[in-house]
Amino acid sequence: MKKRFLFVLLAALICLSTISPAFAASNFRLIDGADLLYSDELADLMLELNTVSQKHQFDVVIVTTNHISPKTPREYADDFFDDYGYGYGDNRDGVLLLISMEDSDWYISTSGYG
Numbered sequence: 001m002k003k004r005f006l007f008v009l010l011a012a013l014i015c016l017s018t019i020s021p022a023f024a025a026s027n028f029r030l031i032d033g034a035d036l037l038y039s040d041e042l043a044d045l046m047l048e049l050n051t052v053s054q055k056h057q058f059d060v061v062i063v064t065t066n067h068i069s070p071k072t073p074r075e076y077a078d079d080f081f082d083d084y085g086y087g088y089g090d091n092r093d094g095v096l097l098l099i100s101m102e103d104s105d106w107y108i109s110t111s112g113y114g
Helices: 002-018 021-027 039-056 073-083
Strands: 030-032 059-065 094-100 105-111
Touching: 030 039, 039 059, 059 073, 073 094, 073 105
Parallel strands: 030 059, 059 094
Antiparallel strands: 094 105
């Protein structure tokens, strides 16, 4: 039963692009679109990201993906943070780590206090 729940959670993460930005930002700080993590790792890391984000009032987000073209890692990460409404407060304080498997690249996008 627990594996089924984690499978449903993973499927929801993969389908994130069809979810409204406000819902995504309030519920998902870990989007493993490249399917790099095991279900127990997803659950543990999501819990940690939520705990740290809420404690410091500073969104900490991790996104993995297989495709970012035609955008650069910077454009993709910055757009993802903005489009899905991440960030605490008026300054939208937060950080997003993008891991792109397309070109084995990464980028850290920051906002506000970040």
